[in-house]
Amino acid sequence: MTQQGVRWTADQVLALAPDAPSRKAGSKLGVAGPWSEAGSSGEGTVWGLCKGSGSKPYQTVVDITFAGDSAGPAYKCSCPSRKFPCKHALGLLLIWAGQDGTVPEGEPPAWADEWLTARRKRAENKASSAPSPAAAAPGAAHRRAEKRAERITAGVTELEQRLSDLLRGGTAAAEQAGYGQWEETAARMVDAQAPGLAARVRELGAIPASGPGWPVRLLEECALLHLLDQGWLHRDGLPDELAATVRTRVGLPAQPQGPPVRDHWLVLAQYDTADSKLTTRRIWLYGTDSGRTALLLSYGAAGRAPALTLPVGLALDAELSGYPGQLRADLGEQFTTPAPTRLRPPGVRVSEATAHYGEALRKDPWLESHPVTLSEVIPTPHKETWQLTDPDEDLALPLTPAASARPGLWRLVALSGGAPLTVFGECGHRGFTPLAAWPKDAEETVPLC
Incomplete structure (x- = not known):
C-alpha cells in the first residue's frame, strides 16, 4: 500500500523502464483508452487488460511490494516482449500513478492472483531452503582461501616489480610503450585471482592516452597501486576494518556482517x-x-x-x-x-563535506568519492566549468568535468534560479557530482542523473 495514500509519480514509474524506447512506448499506453478491468490492491499489486493488435487483450500484472527476491517490482504480461518491464507494465503503472479513478482498489482476478500466489510461494520456498552457512565444509573453504591468498601474493609481488621497472625507466616511456604490456599485466592479475588489481592495472594502462596532465595522473595511480600492494603484503598488521578494505580492493569477495x-x-x-x-x-x-x-x-x-x-x-x-x-x-x-516521501536527508556545509571525505579516505585510501548532502549551495559558473558555492562560508566545491557535461547540470541550475538549494551527490578529489536536489520549498526529490 502506498504511504498515506500518495502514489508514485510518473517520473518514478518511467525510471523503471529498461531503455528510452520503452519509456516512450509506455508513455503512450499511460492513458485509460486501451485499458479495461484495471485494478489495484492494498497489498501493492496492480493489474489490467490492455488492448493490442490481436483479438485477445494482454494480461498485465505488477507486484510493487519488492517481495520474494528483493530485486525490485515484478512484472507479468502475456505480450511477447522480452523487456522487463514491458511497455504494457509501464503504461499500467502510469495510469495507476495518475490517481484519476481508472485503477480502483479491489480483489485481483483469477489470472493475476494465480501468478501472485505462485510468486510468493516461490519466495517462501527459497527462504526455507536456503543453506545455512554452518553447513559448508570449513576445512575445504579454509584451504581454498589459503591457496588463493598465495596466488594473490605472487601476483602482488610481480606487480610491484612491474611498477619499479616503470619508475626506473621513467614515465615518459609509458606513452610509447602502449597499452599492450599493461593488458598483459592485468591478465596476470586475473590469473592470480585478484580482479580488483586487474581492473586498476587496466585503468593505469589507459592513462598515457588520456590527454594533457597524464604523467601526474599516472604517478598518482602508481602510488595508489603500490599502497594497495603493500597493504596486502602487510595485511596481518592492519586494523581489522582497513584489512577488510584491502581484501575487498584486491578483489576478494566480501560477505555482509553484523545484524541487519x-x-x-x-x-x-x-x-x-x-x-x-x-x-x-x-x-x-x-x-x-x-x-x-x-x-x-x-x-x-x-x-x-x-x-x-x-x-x-x-x-x-x-x-x-x-x-x-x-x-x-x-x-x-x-x-x-x-x-x-517528502522527507530529505539533513545537509552539511561545504567545509564539513570536505572534512567528511577526508575522514572516509583515512578508512579507505583508494576511495574515489564519498556521498554527502550539501545545504544552502548555489550552482555558479567558474571559468569553463561550474561549482557549488556556499555564500555564507565563501567556499565552493567544483563540479567534476563529467558532471559539468551532463544534462542534469542545467536541471540543477534551473531548480536553483540563483537561490540556495540542497544537493545530494558524491564528493571526491576530482570534485563534486550532483545526483539529486531539493529547492528550498520543494517537497519532491528531483533526480539529476
Missing part, C-alpha cells in the same frame, strides 16, 4: 555505469532513523538493465545488511511497499 539494520530508507539516487561486459547500477539510500548512508549495487550483462530498481524519491521500510569497512549493503526483508 531496519530503517526507513530514502532513495536518493540511482544511476548506471557500463563497460563492454557489465552494467553496474548504484542506488544510494539514507536511513532516517539511523542517519546512515548506504549503497546498493546491482549488475546486469552488457546491454541489459540490472534487476534491482528503486526510483528516486521513494522510501521503504526495510532491513539492510552492511559489508565490513564499506558503505555497500544488501537489501533484505521489506516490510511495506516503497512509497513516495
